[in-house]
Amino acid sequence: MASRLDVTLSSDSVRIVRQCAPALRKVLSTKFGCMLEIHGVESGMEAGTGPSRKPITPERRFSISLSNTVNVSVWKADLTSFKVDAVVNAANRQLQHYGGLALALSEVGGPEIQKESDSYTKRQGCLKTGEAFCTGAGNLPCVMIIHAVGPNVPMNPTPAIIERAAPELEKAVVSILDIVEKNKLQSVAIPALSSGLFNFPLPKCADIIVKTLKKYYDGKHYSRSVPLKIQLVNHDEPSVTEMKRACHQILDKTPVLYSQAAVHHNKSVAKSPTITIGIANASLTLRRGYIEEQETDVIVNTIAPNFNLSLGEISFAISKKAGSKMQTEIKMANNKFSKHVYITKAYNLRCKQVYHTLCSQKFVDSNGKVLYEAVLDCLCLAVKNKHKSIAFPAIGSGNLGFSKKEVSKLMTTAVGSFAHSHQDKIDVHFVIYPSDADTFEAFEDYMKFLAPDSSSSHVEQTEDFQHSKASAPWITLCSNSVEMTSEARRWLEGLLYNASGSVTVHSNFILHFGEHEFKQLSRESKRNVSIEEFFENGCASITVKGNLAEDVVVARLQLEAMLCDAQKEFVKEEEHAMALESTKKPSYDRKPVDSRHPDFRQREAHFQYDGLKVVKVEKVVNPALEELFELKKKQQKTPGPPQQRYQRISAQFCDMVSHIGFNSVCTPPDDPKYGEGIYFTSTLKRAMTVWRSLPEEEYLYFVEAQVLTGKSTPGQRGLIVPPPVDEDPGILYDSVSGGTDINVIFSGYQALPEYIITCKFGHH
Known part of the structure; x- marks a missing residue:
């Protein structure tokens, strides 16, 4: 089932995404099989x-x-x-x-x-x-x-x-x-x-x-x-x-002109998202567009004190489209209908009238009173003249010197004040120039703030406008798995919103780094971060430290992208090795098992006993691995029947295990005290302790496998192959054990992945 989830970006995380978009795409694709759509950042x-x-x-x-x-x-x-x-x-x-x-x-x-x-x-x-x-x-x-x-x-x-x-x-x-x-x-x-x-x-x-x-x-x-x-x-x-x-x-x-710019991207403007809130009898809509193209009953313009309509981009655009007669009419200056508003005909515009507001600069109107009253006057005049709709540009954010936040607050508050003191219904439109993302965001934020406190208010979003992101940048994660999309969002939010001055990345793919990767790490270390590599308890790790959390996150993402490259290269090499040993073409599939099927119900009951709720069961189909498993069974001198065993893995390796089988590089145990091999447990409860320190994820992932333990002996720390059976070093045990519930093999082909089981804690 296709799944899409959104992650809103804060102003701090926008910088990170801008710097690391390619790395981020690579990591999310490799770790979780997620495609990445970035909105409001690339522009x-x-x-x-x-x-x-x-x-x-x-x-x-x-x-x-x-x-x-x-x-x-x-x-x-x-x-x-x-x-x-x-x-x-x-x-x-x-x-x-x-x-x-x-x-x-x-x-x-x-x-x-x-x-x-x-x-x-x-x-x-x-x-x-x-x-x-x-x-x-x-x-x-x-x-x-x-x-x-x-x-x-x-x-x-x-x-x-x-x-x-x-x-x-x-x-x-x-x-x-x-x-x-x-x-x-x-x-x-x-x-x-x-x-x-x-x-x-x-x-x-x-x-x-x-x-x-x-x-x-x-x-x-x-x-x-x-x-x-x-x-x-x-x-x-x-x-x-x-x-x-x-x-x-x-x-x-x-x-x-706004209209000149529109020639090149009217299509994108037409699809631009809008946000509408209802306040009492007024409907307030925020949209991107060109003020001179609006078809509301009234269009609002701002004019200079000398009534020259060619001054200011908004005024110039309106007068250019309306024609020269508007300039003649406004210069007469005898049609003032309020303290702040002059009214003219629309001429070539698509509205019925144009309201020209005369506002003061901020150093004169320090508290914004004049700007507030100008908006209020326009609204009062509109309903007085029986108009049903009115369109405002962002008044005051240009030459008048008001900040975008001040303008959005003053204009939106004026609409709210009018709506609560008048019974007349009116549609109010705030029309923001398409490329002015900052102004759009300022208006959006204040409308969201105002809406919950407004009686009879509602929020209506159009054109796939989700989570109020018309100008607030966001990321959309897409995959065919609800669980993987959720894991990707959890990981991404942790990366962007829980950043600190130090982070440690654990991965045995660090051991596969070559000269090129270490040169890249060296370059990262010049970016106000320190990078330290170490190996502990059978797992390689790199710690990144820096004075700024942003620098650490950027360096971490570059490192994670390098690890993904190493993983892909590793899979490619393993697939090549499989092709040399098997007559079957390397291919694999993970087929979902229906929740009503006995295979699902059997595992559901078993996992529930250990306090785990099964969410998904997938059957692994890999003919090449099956053939190599049977070949390994024949090679063992005392094979015995395969044992059903479990391995707990992270979300990142579900696909990899299905593709090339098991390898110690993927999920080493917390403590490899029985050898440096591939660990399996006979119970789920034991698996939870062997792999206790896996990354914190929303779901738990287990591989159910058939394992050829053969002739086994107790393991010990440091083993890279099983010990000899006797004095002949050419005859080795098939596996080693750690008590009755842990088995360790040293060849991935001794285990065949049969099911990937996704679960959560809890019985309900």
Whole structure:
């Protein structure tokens, strides 16, 4: 049965997912067989995270010439396949390419990019913020990569932090252009530096990049003899839209219209999620869209004190679509219907009237009273004029200087106040510009806060809008197993929400690491974490420590991904070995046993006796393993009948055991005091003590197997093969034992997995 579960991402975990999306996909797929869908994160990333990105056909959105030799254009494209002389990488100071655009370029370009970067930092030390240097491009379709370090600011930075960081971003752009000029390049692709992993606000980032280009190549101060194409390239729609807007406003002196932007992604807007809450007689809906395209009875606009409708993006978009007659009407300024609102006809708009609000800037309206009253006035006028619906943009979050949270609180509270003091029914729409995820999130949060306290309130979610995630990023886990999807969510939430400055990962696949993996670990140790490897009680472990929990989680995910690679390689080698020894083609299946079938009921009763509730029973079908098991039975001199035994395993190894059988690398016992082999128990209760320290999981997993114990003898610590039967070292026991309830074998083919049994504690 297909299963889907969602995990909401906090602001802290968004950074982790951005850096480690490929590793996270790999780990969840290998451990739990889960596919991963990431929502609301990739749009904020700088060119994605490696091979999982969907191919993008390069699309030019804007072009303008700064001089006879310098052209600036805006592109939606994938930088890993963009044909240009130089691609700019959004690098960190250590030049460790482990996330975002850096990881994507490094993975496609090949290992020489990281090697050349490591060589530079070894000689010169870390780059400073604002600096840049270049390496070869490896397999990328360009000549070189320019690694530039932009400012790294906290999540949701204050205006003061942005003001201090802005010169560093400008310096980074200048450093890029200096390298372009020094190398006489004819084309360079620049992404939205610092706007992804480094949290610099995207609109401000776009403005700084474009202003710096204009200043650098100003015809009055600079001349260039060879042509140059500066291409502002991003793979995500919000970055492309903001770059285009900045170029229009700064280079072309033309504000980009909402409706112009809509041409490129109206389809995605049409499918954008909405959230609706009912407050008394009012229905309040939050959606992404373009205010000038609304079909409500009333559209609300914000105007400047001089009544110039071309000032401000919202006002410009509305007046442009309405036509010039609206500007003529509003300039008459004699149709003021309240303290804050002027009304005009709709002209070419799809509404009946437009309400133009005149609000004060925050330094005048410090407590937001004017903004609050303006919204209230619009609502009162609407019902007075018998209108049934009204659409507001996010008033005040632009030039008026109010924060997004302040605007959302003031506007939403005004609607609530109106709804509780008026009997007239009205539909209120808050329409947020599609790429403005922060504003959408601010409104969403306050609507969720307001809804439970509102009489007769309800929450209605549309377009697969689950758990209020229209702008709050989330992850969807998908698999064919309800249990595995649940385990994946439990593991992921533990990873993201219980992070600390130290974590230990236990896995014998560490023993299969080669030179390449240890070099990767060495690189991780440069990322403000320490990595210590140790071996204890038959199990290899690695402890990761760091001052920041985020650094530890990122390093852990990279380590877990390496372990998954090692596991896959191990399975591949074992499958090859099976193919050499068996006439059957290696294949396997786990067939669910119906809960009414005697095989299920028999195990249900047996497990219930030990306090376990059986959730699922799966029959393992593996012809190659069956053949090898029978072959091993014939090879034993005193085989005896196979014994029914149990092994407790973690969720990660259910599929692996079904595929290649048993191996000591998978689930070593807590204490291998009877030898370094493969352990089985005769009872479930004993299995619970032998493998007590398995990872904490929601379900318990047991393999029921037929085991060829043959001629056995008591085991002892350190055995890697059974001891000799007598003085002849060529004749060995078939297995060893640990009392009456533990058996240890040293060849995986001596055991045949028959059932995978999933259970929980409890009789009910």
